[in-house]
Amino acid sequence: MRYHQFAGSIIGAALVVGALGSGLALAAPVTPAEQRMIATVDAEQARTLALLERMVNQNSGSRNLEGVRKVRDIVSPEFTALGFAARWVPMEQTGRAGHLILTHQGAKGTKRLLLIGHLDTVFEPDSPFQTFALKGDKATGPGVADDKGGMAVMIAALRAMQTAGTLKDANIEVVLTGDEEDAGEPTTVARADLVAAGRRADAALDFEGLSREDGKDMGSIARRSSNSWTLTVTAKSGHSSAVFSPAMGDGAIYAAARIIAAIREEVPEPNLTLNVGLIAGGAEATLAPDAAHVAAAGKTNIVPAKAIARGDLRSLSPEQDRRAMERMRAIVARTWPGAQAAITFEEGYPPMAPTPGNQALLARLNGVNETLGLPAMAPLDPLKRGAGDISFVAADVDGLVGLGPASTGDHSPAETTDVPSIWRQAKRAALLMTRLSREKAVKPVGKK
Numbered sequence: 001m002r003y004h005q006f007a008g009s010i011i012g013a014a015l016v017v018g019a020l021g022s023g024l025a026l027a028a029p030v031t032p033a034e035q036r037m038i039a040t041v042d043a044e045q046a047r048t049l050a051l052l053e054r055m056v057n058q059n060s061g062s063r064n065l066e067g068v069r070k071v072r073d074i075v076s077p078e079f080t081a082l083g084f085a086a087r088w089v090p091m092e093q094t095g096r097a098g099h100l101i102l103t104h105q106g107a108k109g110t111k112r113l114l115l116i117g118h119l120d121t122v123f124e125p126d127s128p129f130q131t132f133a134l135k136g137d138k139a140t141g142p143g144v145a146d147d148k149g150g151m152a153v154m155i156a157a158l159r160a161m162q163t164a165g166t167l168k169d170a171n172i173e174v175v176l177t178g179d180e181e182d183a184g185e186p187t188t189v190a191r192a193d194l195v196a197a198g199r200r201a202d203a204a205l206d207f208e209g210l211s212r213e214d215g216k217d218m219g220s221i222a223r224r225s226s227n228s229w230t231l232t233v234t235a236k237s238g239h240s241s242a243v244f245s246p247a248m249g250d251g252a253i254y255a256a257a258r259i260i261a262a263i264r265e266e267v268p269e270p271n272l273t274l275n276v277g278l279i280a281g282g283a284e285a286t287l288a289p290d291a292a293h294v295a296a297a298g299k300t301n302i303v304p305a306k307a308i309a310r311g312d313l314r315s316l317s318p319e320q321d322r323r324a325m326e327r328m329r330a331i332v333a334r335t336w337p338g339a340q341a342a343i344t345f346e347e348g349y350p351p352m353a354p355t356p357g358n359q360a361l362l363a364r365l366n367g368v369n370e371t372l373g374l375p376a377m378a379p380l381d382p383l384k385r386g387a388g389d390i391s392f393v394a395a396d397v398d399g400l401v402g403l404g405p406a407s408t409g410d411h412s413p414a415e416t417t418d419v420p421s422i423w424r425q426a427k428r429a430a431l432l433m434t435r436l437s438r439e440k441a442v443k444p445v446g447k448k
Helices: 015-017 032-042 044-059 066-078 148-164 193-200 253-264 317-332 355-372 387-392 421-437
Strands: 085-090 096-104 111-119 134-135 138-140 171-177 203-208 211-213 216-218 226-235 273-284 282-286 294-297 308-312 338-349 399-401 416-418
Touching: 032 044, 032 148, 032 421, 044 066, 044 148, 044 421, 066 096, 066 148, 066 171, 066 308, 096 193, 111 148, 111 193, 111 387, 111 421, 134 273, 148 171, 148 282, 148 421, 171 193, 171 421, 193 387, 203 387, 203 421, 226 253, 226 317, 253 273, 253 308, 253 317, 253 338, 273 294, 282 308, 294 308, 308 317, 317 338, 338 387, 355 399, 387 399
Parallel strands: 111 171, 111 203, 203 399
Antiparallel strands: 085 096, 096 171, 134 138, 138 416, 211 216, 226 308, 226 338, 273 282, 273 308, 282 294
16 A cells, blocks of 8 residues: 655644645644544654555445445454444335444433444445555545544544543443445434434544535534425326326326426525436336336327326425425325326435524534634535435434535546545544543533
């Protein structure tokens, strides 16, 4: 493996500014423990990159159950060496490998932190994109950012805490799901352990990728939901010469098109989007069991008897989801010439609203940024962030997203991680977790 030793490596407090690549003087003094954490992240750069390479070179597409378990076997010893107890939760009943849950018991009465990441990637074994490569300050490979890069940051931060002596008193639970990219069904089973962990926690930190805008690191305190819908339209069929007649009507495709147009016109509102990702119609139309393929057949001289459309619905709150679904059902229930329509919804990822508690966590992170001499991170527009596992715990615990590295090309063969961001994120995470772990465990009112 090639390794680039970054010039900013630090040994002590006097070199902190150079290590972070910032020309700013520190706005607050760095404690000896924090100095030790920062120095440890830099001293272990080669080790962290070697771990990332091992993870990336092991395929762990969501449906590659054995591959996911092999990544589990790579990362689990990293945690147990730090004093975490490991528990594997098999999920074959949902069609997926399972989840790795790791717990570290610290001082009584202090905040319990929930760290969230995932073992799987979008790249299955048949993908040509399979290996890690390092070119200067950039690393490429399947999951090099999402989320093997995130797990590398998490482990680097925890190792820094152990070296500095701040891990021993920290109450931390880590949930590494094996199916974040393609969740098993039913999600009530697939996410039961994560939801339970959220109810135990006082703060949740998600180690998916850092968002950037115009070169600036952004704080993520919200994620929108991701739900699916299926529209099915049936109609009278016959010779096309009778189309538009009162006896025949317009057919299923016209009706489906009008319904979709009405949904597009009447349902959207701020922070809510609707997408039509799949549509087919004809004399016959059938949706495949995987809900990702449609078979249709027909002729130009036959009024189509069936049309099927599938899409997604994304919002920022459960109320917004419910409001959109009610509007869509009302549109579908209208009278469509010669046709009948029905719509069903499949719940996927719930929303993570930008609550005051989440905003307070970002303020705590900006306190760390101040100590490290880094600019404050503004909150990211939730429209610019997809759904993720932290949303399943958002109703029960305050959370912060984006503790993983910065990257480009995620979910494509161009996935590339900015390697220096791994070190910056690990330092941020180590200091933030240390500070939060020393606070009294008090859950916000109304949360379990």
